[in-house]
Amino acid sequence: MSAGAGQAERIMRFIYALRSKGVTDPAVLRAMERIDRGAFVRGIFAERAYEDMPLPIACGQTISQPSVVALMTEALEVTPRDKVLEVGTGSGYQAAILSQLARRVYTVERHRRLVLEARAVFEALDLVNITALSADGSFGLPEQAPFDRIVVTAAAEDPPGPLLAQLREGGIMVVPVGQSDTVQSLIKVRRTASGYDYEELRPVRFVPLLEGMAQE
Ligand code: SAH
Numbered sequence: 001m002s003a004g005a006g007q008a009e010r011i012m013r014f015i016y017a018l019r020s021k022g023v024t025d026p027a028v029l030r031a032m033e034r035i036d037r038g039a040f041v042r043g044i045f046a047e048r049a050y051e052d053m054p055l056p057i058a059c060g061q062t063i064s065q066p067s068v069v070a071l072m073t074e075a076l077e078v079t080p081r082d083k084v085l086e087v088g089t090g091s092g093y094q095a096a097i098l099s100q101l102a103r104r105v106y107t108v109e110r111h112r113r114l115v116l117e118a119r120a121v122f123e124a125l126d127l128v129n130i131t132a133l134s135a136d137g138s139f140g141l142p143e144q145a146p147f148d149r150i151v152v153t154a155a156a157e158d159p160p161g162p163l164l165a166q167l168r169e170g171g172i173m174v175v176p177v178g179q180s181d182t183v184q185s186l187i188k189v190r191r192t193a194s195g196y197d198y199e200e201l202r203p204v205r206f207v208p209l210l211e212g213m214a215q216e
Helices: 007-020 026-034 043-048 066-076 093-099 112-124 161-165
Strands: 083-087 104-109 130-134 147-152 167-177 184-191 196-204
Touching (some): 007 066, 026 066, 066 093, 066 147, 066 167, 066 184, 066 196, 083 093, 093 112, 112 130
Parallel strands (some): 083 104, 147 167
Antiparallel strands (some): 184 196
16 A cells, blocks of 8 residues: 555555455445444554454454455345344454444454453444443353344354354354364355255354453
């Protein structure tokens, strides 16, 4: 990016890069245009917020690559009536994108510090339909279930059973599946009247879904 590029130009290039990676859904592109990724990245990496790459955040975690956020959001087929669960709040960026498309977003994270930081950003951006909670998301969020959509932003060996159970009939879950350090696949699960349909979308690389709460 050229030095001194204005914010409008930065966002235009950001959206152009997403389109070139295959993101086509106008509602998703609008959400990506409205939510400033720069608000979710701190310190020395902030200036790279509009590049299509994952970046480090606190607690040794990462904010996902924007094109992956957009493609996962597209795959979720979110409608304005939907109640969505995200597992793995991280920076809060994915939840913020979802908040533009869904009725209500619940996001859970095992690092309490990340939850506090994400809440502060949601408040600053006036994103009032997101609830961020500290919890081990492998158990989902039973008290708010069932969900119309579930997105997991950490890789599990298999789609976690409690999450499958908390998906409403007709609902969609998008989850990276695979061993933590090898190739993972993004899987789209659809709950039908008789069971679950699985579709493999693309290779991805996410941090592992870990058990239990983190220390901080
Ligand atoms: N969606 C995030 C990126 C998440 S990185 C964003 O938009 O920035 C994955 C996150 O999942 C990490 O913050 C990690 O701490 C969290 N995580 C891993 N296992 C978890 C679990 N069992 N429950 C909740 N969060 C978990």
